[in-house]
Amino acid sequence: MKKGYFGNYGGIFVNEMLVPALQEVEKAFAAFKKDQQQKQRLKDLLQNFAGRPTPLFYAENLSRKFGFKLYLKREDLLHGGAHKTNNALGQALLAKYMGKKEIIAETGAGQHGFATALSGALLGIPVKIFMGAKDVERQHANVLRMKLCGAEVISVQNGSKTLKDAINEALRYYVAHNQDAYYLFGTVAGPHPFPSIVRYFQKVIGEETKKQILAQTGKLPNKIIACVGGGSNAIGIFSAFIKDSKVELIGVEAAQGASLEKGKPGILHGSLSYVLQNSDGQIIESQSISAGLDYPGVGPEHSALKDQKRASYVPITDQEALDAFQLLAKEEGIIPALESSHALAYAKKLAGKIPADSVVIVNLSGRGDKDLNQIANILKF
């Protein structure tokens, strides 16, 4: 199989100018993975700084309500508030290993931006975060968090002013500054080697989940459900189970950002993957109440999993996500991120439709503190 490809998807679709920098990252990543000192350092940081392992929680109240056994993988409890920290810490260590002088990143909901900012603060590397102006507005708490950790937040005014525009601007900056800067990509999309690197640092979610579910139930789950924006938390939890063919993998997209459901293969942000586009190939703007799912593209591995029918992808509307958000808070005392609420909303749809002894795991990719202002406006608290 061609390097940098997952099935027919992936690749390195970037300006010629950027190829040497990406090759440099790929080479350093290969060395990093073999370096015992770096691996130990990461393990130590994940445990003592970030709070791994995260719990796998049996949600008894919702299980009773839904009529099957619901487990929640608590990435919302990770330092930073979302699974993004797994990747940011790992790649920040890689950036330091490479001797890079600056870290740049894009962010949608601000969780990846915050995770990168805090990692930069911890490791002493200056950080620049690119964020769409619309997202700066709707995820303002995270902007504050990034700035408190010393990061510079650049508000991107072009285009739809959301994640895809932040990525465009970060890529432009990277082309001009790739000697000194490390582009810490936040999800399993982008040009090779980014999808592979992010997968590597997020697979800890699935590895832990497998151990935990076996310890708690003695068997593998029937279904694993995760929300999909770019797709990193989903790949993170799916990865340990891909070879377990009886475990159903379900990705949940925002209904108006459903690249896998409504898009077709195209080239965006460096990779060939499913993308929302018109017949000419112009990219269509996505819409979602959750900034992290508001992306017209998706990671290439998801495109491959869809084509191979190893995973299925379903849409959830803003309203369904909002309902799930409130349900989890009232029934289990957990306030999820709006992104993760999409995954829970799909689990809710299975209520009464699957056998009572089914074990369903929902990846709770983040917590909802960042969404409270938005929620307050919508629910008129």
Place this chain on the structure above:
Amino acid sequence: MIDRYAQTFKELQNKKKPAFCPFAVLGHPNKNESFKRIQEYIKAGADILELGIPFSDPVADGPAIQIADEEALNSGISTRDCLELITKIRTITQIPIGILCYGNIVLQYGIKKFYKDLKNAGADSILIADIPLEEIAPFHQAAKQNGIHQVMIVSENTTLNRLKKLEKFSSGFYYVVSTMGVTGERKNLNDNVKKLIRKLQKHSLLPLMIGFGISTPGHIKELQKTNTDGLIIGSKLVKTPFKKLPLTLKKFKDAFNSN
């Protein structure tokens, strides 16, 4: 079959002048006005044309061209419209026409069909901004089959090793990036550009055209000394309102004519 590029470069080499190559976004600000703008380029004495197909996410372009792309798309321009425009331009000039575009546009049209239609429209070359050597094979093949030059970018980042590999997949000319980054005007053209050009002239067989950052007649005078085969002026012209276009074009053309 004439190779318009080879012919033009040869003529200009005899005159010891680089080609004056202005860039326009096809369909900017709309289909009709775009044709009028490009007509001015031809009237002003352009030796070669570079024409961009607008894209929703132009990561290789700075603010001026981003805005032009957005205006063109908002006016409802399609890929087919762009090909029609090229066909129309071909009826009023025989100078080489090069296309600048992004991979997804070509992919969605159908690679083989795109190159065929591009040739029929009268274009001579194409540069796809987000397709590097690693992914160029199917595009290069279609280019060869249809007699279109596949143009590749070289920059300060291009090693001699990479240049050797690029040589097998490039034709027409090399698009030399005069500064790391995206399209856009710059105050100073850096010395690395001049070093890069010397290196390329030593090791490469293809003509060289410099793009990105050329925005004043002063830049032209400076770069003429490097003995490249052509200079591409984009953002500055794209930003110029139609009324001022003839005068701006004249100033650039004069700089090319002076010695």
